[in-house]
Amino acid sequence: MSKSRNKQVPKDGAPTAKRARLGTPPSSEDDISDTHEENLSQVADFETGTEAEYGIIEHVSMKNFMCHKRLEFNFGPNVNFIVGRNGSGKSAVLTAIVVGLGGKATATNRGSSIKNFIKDTEQQAEITIKLRNRGLDSYKPEVYGSTIIVERRLKADGISSYKLRAKDGKVISQKYAELQQIKDQFNIQIDNPMSILNQDTSRNFLHSQDPKDKYSFFLKATQLEQMSNDYANIQQHRDMMQNTLSRKEEILPELQREVFQNEQRFKDLDSIQKLQKKREELLHMSAWAQVAAEEKVLDAMQKELRQEESRTPKFDEKIEASEAKVASRETHFRDLQDQLTELGEKIKELQPQHAMAKAEMDKAKRKERDVEKKIRSSQNQSRSLSADKNDLQQRISELKNSARRDYEDERKKREAEIQKLQAHIQAQEAQHSTVEQDLKQFISALDRAKEQTYGLKTRDADLKQNIDSKTRRIHHLEAGRKDRLKLYGDFMPNLLNEINKASQRCMFHQKPKGPIGNLLKLKDPRWAIGIEACLKQLLYKFCCHNYHDMNILNQLIARFVPDKKRRPGIIVSAFQGQRYDISQGAVRCEEYPSLLDMIDIEDPTIYNCLIDQRGVEGILLVESSQDARNLLRLQTPHNCREAFTLSGDQVYAGRDQRYYSNRYTKARVLRGDVEEDIREMQCEVQLLQQQQKDVLQQLRELDTTIRQNEQQKRRVQTQRLKLKQTINQLVYDKQQLEAIEDIPPVDVSTLEEEVATLDREIEANQAVLDDLGMLYKEIHREYDALKQRFSELDEEMKNFADRVEPIKDDVLTASAEIESAKNHLKHYTNKKKEHLDNLNVLKTRQDRHAKEVEVMVGKAKQIHPERVVTARKPQNIDSEIDQITKRIEKEQQSKGDPEQIIRRYDETKRSYLKIKKELTMFRRFIEKLDKLLEVRKGTFLVLRRHIALRTKHYFIMTLSKRGYNGKITFNHREAELHLTVQPTQGDGMGSQDMKSLSGGERSFSTVCFIMALWESMETPFRALDEFDVFMDMVNRRISMDLMLAVAKEQRMRQFIFLTPLDMSKITASHLLRISRMPDPNTGNQSVLNFEPVNRRNDGDED
Template sequence: MPGRRVRGNDSGDEEFEIHVDETPPTKRVRRNKYVGEEAADNQEDGDDVESAPEETENEDDDDEDIDAEEEVILPTTQSSQHSKIAEAGTIESIELFDFMCHAHFKIELGPNLNFVVGMNGSGKSAVLTAITVCLGGKAAASGRGTSVKSLVRDGASQATIIIVMRNKGEDAFLPKQYGDRIIVERKFKLDGSGSYALKSSGGTRYGSRKEDLDQLCDHFGLQIDNPMNILSQDFAREFLAQSTPTTLYALFMKGIDMSQLEADHNLLNEQIATTTTILETREAGVAALKEQVDAAEKMFATTESARKTNEELDAIKDEMAWAQVVEAEEARDAYNSEIAEYEEKLRRAEEKVGKGEIKLEEIRSQMIALRARCSEIEGVELQPIRDRKAAILKEVNAGKEELLRLASDNRDLMDQIKRAKRDVIQCQKAVDDEREAQATNAAGRRVQHLEEQKRTIETNLASVRALGDSIAAEAEEIARNRERKEHALADASRRAASLKEDTFKMQAHINQQKEAQKDGVRAYPDGMQKLLDGIERNKWVHKPIGPFGMTMKLKYREWADIVENYFGRNLNSFYVKTYKDKMQLQNLMRSVNCSSTIVFSTDDSPFRVDEPDPKYLTILRAIEWSNESVKRRLLISHSVGNQLLIKDRREADDLMNGRSKPAHAHCAYAISADNPRKGFRIGGGAAGSSSSSPVDQWNGQFRLTTLSSAMIEQEKQRLKRMEAEFMEAEDVSRTLRRELNDLTKQLADCESQRKGNVRKISRAEAELRKIAEQLDEVDVLDDGKLSGLLENLAVSEQAQITLDNSYQALSEERAELDRAQLERKLLLTAADKELKELEGKLAGLTPQLDELADQMSQLEAHTDHYRNQVPKYRKSLEDSQARQKEQDIEVRNITRMASQMCARVEVTKSRAQLNQLLNTKTRVLQRLQKDFDGQSVAEIASELDRAKTAYKNATSDIKELQELVDMLTECLDQRITERERFRKQICLRVRYNFQQHLSNRSYKGRIRFDHKAQQLIMKVSPTKESAEAAALLAKGSELSASKGKRGRNAAGGNNKGLSGGEKSFTTICLLLSMWDAMNCPIRALDEFDVFMDAVNRTVALSMITKSTNESADKQFILITPQDMQGVKEDKYTKIMMLHDPRTMRNRLTASA
């Protein structure tokens, strides 16, 4: 069985060589990519390699060791199985903007093998240059320029490179942050400036520094500046054509990071040598220190007479040291009472803050309840009364219409009564004529006489009754007129009183506005000017702000009365930020007798309020604010941003009570159509509900606006009109009062006439009864005519009586209607009274709300004061605790120092006493020191201590340095041994892979590593079979003969006899072998086939494809200007064809 031998030298200059049989192996050897983790397998028959005949002397030193390494590594070096495709650390795509020759270019890369194909000038090399520059490499390393600014495309000012890297699996870099992809973006300009950006797959930037990119490259093991990882076009040509053994060796060592490791070991060796020199120097000085100790001990032995005194001094010093400890402990314990005091203050302050917050919550609850009560009065109690009043008014109006109807019926009935009376008179005359004709005898004359008396009495009775009816009708009319006059007089009196009050108020208002024109402070309570002057004179932590009204200005004059009524006395308030300023301002107010509300708050942060749509005017928007603190307080306490101002009441009602009520609107204010200085408040209840209350005119001086001279003149004209209206109302009242007196007198006269008329009727009816009795006594014959006339008279009289009864019924109905109308008016008056009472009750709740607001403000100030004190007390407590802690540390330090001197002793004297005793003993010792050549016992003892300490320290230092040197030497030896072993394994791996790649062309070859000369030497011999195979592939006899000749000439292993294609193929085999020994996940090579002929290129492509596919966890980017016939794309291999970007731009321009 042909054998294989590997020779080496562990001394650092080992040379290795491999001879390969001419027959390729029938079965490939399994290989594992991780060096040092190989498992020994049985040697296959086809794996043996013959030893080369050209072995140097230094290759015979360690054959057995190298063969042992070979047995372990080589069987596991190759594997026919694909490794898992890398999920992280490889490039997914590259996108270029204005970079080199590309205006915009994007290429998608596969995870394993990528061929970038294109003609010269198509920008292939820009891909590798972009990878180098974008991933942190220098522009000079790409061979395309000295700086990045030279890589900006002509005509552009900035270039951009975007590389998308895969980031999945267990090896992902910060996957929670970046996701499945990492986008690396680099921009640079013509002026040389530039920037980096690391983004997630979603575009979020997480890094912008070069250090962030370096961290990414370190994580994935990317060595961008390593020329063996990314071989640029120029470097690839040089590597393929002109690489020397020394250059190859340096590149190999750099590629596997062995150069840096060796440099680190050399530096460690230098440190060991330096430390050894220092150690030798110090050892020479130890003997001198030992002599000094011996001499000091001899001197100290002669001081026995003074040693006791010195010991006493030492005892005193020990006690003094522990006396300091006692004093420090007492000082530490003194802080306990201070800490307890601050803890109690902190507890009380926190308790007051807690109680204050509870009370504040109670006040807020009360305010919410009061506001709810106001809403309840407006929406629940007032509205039913308003509805009842409206119903009563409707009934009153209906009653008036019914009275008018009855008056019309009364006139018609009076006309009928008059006609009935005429009929009775005519019938009575006919009866009288008939009776006169029948009066022929004495009985007849008697009857005639009685009848005449009866007629006379009846006529008089009818007249008296008619007069009574007339008097009753007249009295009723007078009573109605009197009632109307009374109501009219009451209305006129109220109107006159109201006009009089309005006139006085208007006059006062005009006078106040005249004063306000001169001095705006006069619109505020008395003493305000003195208060403001006092504020200016005094010193404050923060100057009080106020009164509030002076920081506000109303934009719209027509809303002055409503807005002034809305704020009320709150416009006189002041705002302070500290408790000290609050107390000072209260004292100042008492001194000038000017009391105003003080709002205290330390929170001055911006306050956000949800406002209605901007198309609506609110109190907040109607005012110009010159102070944000005042604005903030009124936003909180008065909700000025949620109060709408709408001139038309009907519009306000529809808006607030409809289904389209504006969001964030609490209520609305409208101006009265009768009096522009009055208005209405319309609450926003549920849909369809209505709740409104009147707003009276403002009786005080305006604080948010002042009247101009022209406006004051208009007010004066209005005052004149009001005075004229008042005089007119007074005249009407006087006239109505006179008329009412006259009607009262007329009503009394009618009553007197009625009573007299009743007496007359009674006498007439008695006389008629007497005549009727006399007529019954006289029997007068009647021929029937008189009976018929009497019957007609009776019918007419009955008709008159019926009409009288109807008139009486109509009068009674009218009286009943008058009574009902009067009851309705009384109900209307009661409803008005209830409305006024409820409106008064609602108005009475406003001061309660104001008082609660004041209490809340005071309580907030009180709570804020203690809330501010809490951190101060806590800070003081922490300071005391810190000082106690420092004192405790000082106690421990002093105790430690005292313990170093001696064990703790009982302190029986004070420090002063001990100091006095120390001085006494010191003087005694000084007298004894004269016997020691001017040296004191303490000095001699101290000298001995110093000598012993120096000797001890020197001995300890030497021991520690020796241990350090031994440890470093042992560590360096282990590292060098491991480095040599690792280097052997890598070299074996490269040599074996090299011969495996050569076997694809049936070449024989070897690699020799001369570590002493730092050379990598290749020896390749194409065989005859390889030359014949090349000839068959080339299909040319001349090429076959040439190849065969070269094969024969090269059989002796002379590399100079190789053709350019064979050299390129051999170098590619070396590069693939070296790549397999490197751990960078990305490898790139530009124009790898530049010197290859077709045959070698075909074999090289097949070899590259197979080798790279077996290393699926690595990404390969190979660039060539030639076509890729014979190479098929699959999941491991991807081919990308590039076109000349200039040609593409010209085509686009032409097509446009």
Template sequence: MSAKRPRSKLQNGAPSERHGVQDGDLQPHKKRKTVEDESTDLDSEEEEMFFEQSQLLTANSTAPKESEPADYGTIELIRLENFMCHPCLEMKFGPFMNFVVGQNGSGKSAVLTALTLCLGAKAAVTNRGGNIKSFIKEGEHVAVVEVHLRNRGDGFKKDIYGETIIVQRTFNRDGVNSYKIKAKSGKIVSSTKKELSDIIDYMSLQVDNPMTVLSQDLARQFLSNSTDEDKYKFFMKGVQLDDLYALYQTMKSQQAVIDTVLEGKAEDIRELKEDKEAAEKKFKLVKQTEDLRNSVQELLLKHAWAQVSESKTHLDATREQLHDSQKVKEGLDAELEKAGAVIESWDQRVSQARAAVESSSSSTNPLKDEQKELEDRMNTNNSKLMRNQTDGRGVHGHMVKAREKLEKAQRDVSTEKKRLAEADNGKHAGLVEEKERLEAEKSRLRLKVDNLEDSIKTEQAANSENKTKLEECRNKVRETENNLRNARGHLEQLTTNRSANLSVYGRNIPKLLEEIDRTQWKAGKPIGPVGLFVKLKDRKWSTIIERQLTRVLTGFIALSLEDKDRLMSLTRAHSCGQNNVFYTSRIPFQLKEPPSEYLTVLRALEIDNDDIRRTLVMMNQVEQTILVEDHTEGRRIMERSPDNVRFCYSINKNTNGNGFNIKMGQGSGGVDPIVGWTGRPRMATSIEEQTRLAEADIATKKIELAEARNKYAELENANSTYKNNLARLMGEKQKASTDLQRVEDQIEDLDQKLEQDNSNRELNRLEEVVTAQEEFYEQYAKQQEDNLAERQRLTEVQTGLEIEMEALNAKINEFDSHSDRLQAAHNSAIQQREQAVLTNASILEKLEQQNAEILKFTASVKEEEENLKALRIDAQRVGPMPELEGNDTTTNIEARLNQLDAEIKKKDARIGASTEKIARDYGDKTEKYNAAREEVVDLEKVHQALQQAFEERMERWSYFRKYISVQSRYQFRFLMSEREFDGKLAFDHKRGVLQLRVQPSQQATDTQRNAKTLSGGEKSFSQICLLLALWEAMGSPFRCLDEFDVFMDAVNRGVSMGLIIKAARNSVGKQFILITPQDVSTKGIDETADVRIVRMPDPERNQTRLQARR
């Protein structure tokens, strides 16, 4: 049984009559025989039960049993911290028999006390303390008790707790205590008392049952001082028949309550019946006015149907008006459809024109690339021509020198021929040696001059390239400085006033806004500039969306055509003509958006105004333009042609701020570049955000300026280095040239001397020199001829390139003119589309008015239909439709009804009350009387059902008591026979007495004795047999007994222990925890598979030895 049961001690229980079933309890309303009255039948029935129990116990005692622990409910472990005398104690128990042994004072009883408290019992149940704080160890503040319950098989929430449920209770001296119910893993599952109660009920632990945990005091009282009445109370409490009887008595008390209610209701019904009969008599007296009232009913019927007829006539007129309005709307719908088709047509033309402009712009790019390539070819060819001219001048110089040397050699030959006529006095060898040395020096100096010339050319080329880079870097520094000044100016504008922030929309926008505020508008104040009310969620799309929405962002939105004309006049008056004015109708429209997986321009914007949203949809199709960051992915999406997608914008990662427009559709599909917006942002954002971006921009530009200046300084240093190197190389070349000229002069002098000293051999040599110089001269002449031919070729190539450049420039100019014409056509298409949008808006405004009129007529028709329906229903409730004459109008009928009402009131005044009031009073009293009768009948049924249930339950309760009594009698007799005692249990259920009658074996001839006449050991043995017999009737999975052998001698203690162990082995699945101060091992009891001996540590006495007197 899972209901919560009252806890009580044996000595504090209710009177013994409470446990006995009296005859009146079993038969509340009719006399029935009790169990005791039917002595013959009961004796035979008890004998039959006794025989069955005898056979069952004999079979259980003889048949070998395999010990199988209970699936759940047994104690696996108890752990104490700072509890009573234990600072820390942990005890593990087996699933069957457990002996807890230890010296007196070792804290054995504290284990059962902790078990009782941890499983939810109150402190008073343990008889060890008045409150929970008294169980905390002296000197400590907190105590913890933990019990591990076996939870296998069909255990409690096994999927959550596992095979062990850990119940932990913590309490402190402040009176605060808490529960933690954990799984086997240690995870806390719950901390509520309800969860613990559910566990106890599921496992039938019965911790408040005195037979489940028999504490030391209760065990001592039960074994030594318990009376027959105490034993009977203990029996009834232990097998829970006492609690079940209390529940049945609650049912009986409810019957008494119902009896009292029924008595009161009987008097009420008599009064209600008298009132009903009096009203019925009075109601019969007013029957005399029925004819007059029937006439009223006929008129009321005509009046009801006359209202229906008049309502139907009015409804037909309203429906005709609605029909006319719907015809007008159909015409406007047709016009609106045509206007929409025109807008769609112009949308396609605008798209085609924009595509043509963008295509033309993209077509010029290859030409410009070709122009750049052609310029590079011209520059390359011109450089070759310049080098050719420089090489030509060098060849010409060498040829002049070769001619001069040739002429000199020819003169030397002539001179030598003249000198040969004179004699040779000889210093020829010395002169030749000196000349050879000078020739070697000349070769070295010539090589040095040539190397210096090459180095000078290289240095000059490097210096020229560095000067170009220096000029580019100088321009970069100036440009960066200018950008930095502009960024600082922008930051200053952001921090000045609102007018400066509005200047991005136009110079005179602040004044225009002031004028708008002062002007009276028909449909409401215009909205604008639009950019102030549009916020971009992700700034990476800023430049692309700003470019595509540029016309709308700086514009205004008027709410009527009249307001639009007035606003356009104001924009022209304030020189704000560049700010477009749009008109939008407030007719509800449905967006045709792509699936939510695509980010559209509309979804990328934060817009709180429906008029702005409608304008952006009409002008830029923002709801059907998706944003895809990756260009390749965007093309792949557009190739799939998703629903409600017309354009796709993607980011050009190779340029800063530019992007692509990926289109779909016949004739206009393709990819066009988008040049990102480079001006100041016009979409709304916070001043703090703009300021932060401006400051970040300034910091970036400062870094760029510093880098540019550093680069410029590096190039300046390189320029100085090139100048110094050139000056040094030029000086070295000049010196080497001077030394070369000097050596050549010395060689000429030696040649003159040799000419004087040599004979014909010298003449031959000079002639060979002439021949060599002639060869040199011819070689240089050939080089000059080749140089002139190459120059002619390069000149012709340059001329051809210039002609090609002129043709390409003409073609580019032609494309530019074509692009201008396409741009003009694009602008014209946009204007035509705007005019079509205005026409559409005008139709929408008319349609809006017509829709309002239709809604009004529709509402009127619906209201009149509902009114007609209600009138018809009311009329049908009055009666079927009568034949109405021509004068049967509601006005005429109401006049006749007023006349009849006056006559009826006169008659009612004579009666004393109106017919309706008398009829209503009669109906109310009749209804109250019938309701009261039905209520009494229902209560009588409930009373009868409770009585029947009570009798059935008490009959089963008596049977349970009888069966458990018979089982306990034979169990006691069987256990007593273990020592060859003849024992009986005598139950007197009327007086609530349980007597033990025992006949020791050596007194077999004597009559059975009362337990008080037995010796201490025999009495304790008998009480143990009684306890084991009662335990067999319990459903709890464990039994605990403290100091069961306290009054036994050694012989009885050994026999009792053996008896308990045997009984425990016969009780399959039950756990026993017995506490004894004796060492059970000396009694021949050792640990086995089903017997565990748990020894307590010796107590700490903290005493010193007393000094004996001499």
């Protein structure tokens, strides 16, 4: 018996019939497998015949499912055998069909959760099932085509998803409800144990001897149990409706009495209604009186608005006059500017000529000076030659006039003098050596003092630089105490302010975020140095959503960051609204925290940026450097790449680990107590200043020592020089004495020749002097002309410059006049703006009051459509209304509130009539439901009897094909089903119970029972796992023939048989496919290679 299911209705509105149609054989493309994937199906020759058009399985593929890395099957339309040894994974095929078509894990008897079906070491599995979708009973053929592809993906976290695709692969739906409609349309019963009979169900069925279990199995297979449950559920709802009906029938008389009481009170309301009518008339008058009062206020507002509007032309006249004055002053200002520009252009034109004239004049002056130098040089040479000539002539005269003297006594005196000079020279040289040694000592002392001075000056410069650096740092920290943004640079507050303004002007697609360090909060300030050492310059960077925003931010940075300052970097990454899921990649360590554990980050963009740019999810924080080294070398925590210590040292993971020390001792931006840092820095500055004072004192002492040594050095050098001069003079005197010899006769011819030579040189030098004199005169004339030209140009430029200054004064005056005129214009413009703003306020107030009046008129019309003209004030009318209201209240105290009485009467009456009508409808519905349910239950009994009778006959018929006798006995009252089988006909033995049969006989009998149940089922496919495992050869052959005969008779059904036994004797065809599983492999196997069964027997089959 099939479930009720949705039918596809053609466009003409007629329901389609659910029956098998003649189908076309599949094309060769459907039967040829991809060379890159495993296909365990064997394709046989095609045969014509009827076959199912919808609901059967054409293809199943698995990926990372159970024990299979990848496995695929192409199924034939009728009989399919899957052959493989135990352990080869045959049963995974049936499990994949159940799970892939939406079955629960418990329905497979293979696990309690779908994640148990994922192959070890894998994170997800996929199942793809192709269902045939042809004929008139196909499901949405215009959407899916001739094949519906069902995909289910299983994940290790227990989550699964569906995709329903058309034949061309297009995703149509991802909802389970759509899959359920498809199963209902095709009558696919995944939870029916007879539709897919797995090993555990088959084994339990074979071993179970309880008649109640067999009867329950019969009910589930034929869906009679589902029908019974549906009828029971209907009966339960019918009883609930009957109880509701009874309760409402009990309260109906009481409600009827309440309606009668309210009706009596309603008839006693005449006097109150007259007062209410009078009050209603007064309410009408009050509403329109209030409208009239507000209309008077509106008239006053309109008068005030007209007076204010009359002032507008006066402001316009003042503004026009001011604008004309500004325009006049600006014209005069531009004229003066033009004059300045004209003079500037003239000066600019003269400047090259002036510069060239100056250069030429200077060049001529230099040439004149060069000639003068040459003239003076020639004159000096002439005087020198003349002096030499006179000396030679005097010498010649002396030589010629000298007489020979007696030189012997002179020689002896000369030798004595030479000996005396030699002794004096030796004494002076000894004293010179002593002085030279003293000089070397003073020079060495000076060099040492100067070297010490250089070292101290270098130290003083370093201390000064360090003091300046720390002083600037103190100012920086003091500024950061008031504004922590200044820790990232003095420019940072102004830059962020400009970013906010640009964001308000919508210049950015999304406002940049940064600096990153300002968006972090430390949970423990002790880790400030370590975290800064890890993130480094990343703390100073900004995050931008795209490159457009980056370009805008770069322009702002260029404006606010000085040239010599480091510019903050920019990271471009699309902003996301949620954080990355780092549960799989984050470091795990119970003993030490990760970097992310020590910081608070509210912004997901900054959180994701730190992961992308620095990989902070894999960084640990370990206090001690030694602990960090041991941890990352010996037993590196999961997903840990590196670690940082409290002092900022960096340690990389691995046995050949790298270690880098941090050179900073203080955190610069991620600091906790700024005051403490300022105090420490001030102490350091004081210490450095004291050191600088000591260095300066040492420099002063060294300077005194150097001055003293310099004086001693100069004194000794003077003494040494005097000694050297004395020694040189003595040596010269000695040499002069030693050079004197006996004078031979005088020969002056050589000297006379030298005189002649000097005469020639004097004449030549005089000729040169004459030429230079002429050249000097020519150059001097040229210089005078150039000087005159330069003076003229210089005078002309001075004249232009003198004219510029008065014009500049006029420009300043004109500029001041423009500013004054603009201030007047601004004053009147502001006044007009205030006037217009006031005008807008008056208009707004008038419009608002007009709308209020309009609303009041509308409300008054709702109260009374026609205007009520009255001279009475609203207060007087309201006073009268109050008096009438009090009279009505007195009446109501005695008789009750009329509105409440009317409302209660109306409500109770309508409620009574409604309940009365509903009760009538409920009675009719329950009566009709009882009749229908009685008919359905009778039909159910008839149907159960017919299905049981049909099952009995089919069971007897299938047993007879083996030569067995048997029967099925149904006890519907006790819910029991008894099977009795006599294995051999005519042997004189009585029928035997199933438990007394052999394993093969029991298996064959069970197959016959299954065939009988299949005859009563309408599912498009049936699957049976290891049906012949306990049979002998004879029973197996007969069972096989029996199942093939049944399948042949039911071409519109699909059969899938799993067996570990050899099927080589069965010939494959279009209607019968045999697929062989590869033998179990204990090693790692990622791809299943196989050979079709009949490839070895028939080389022509593919």
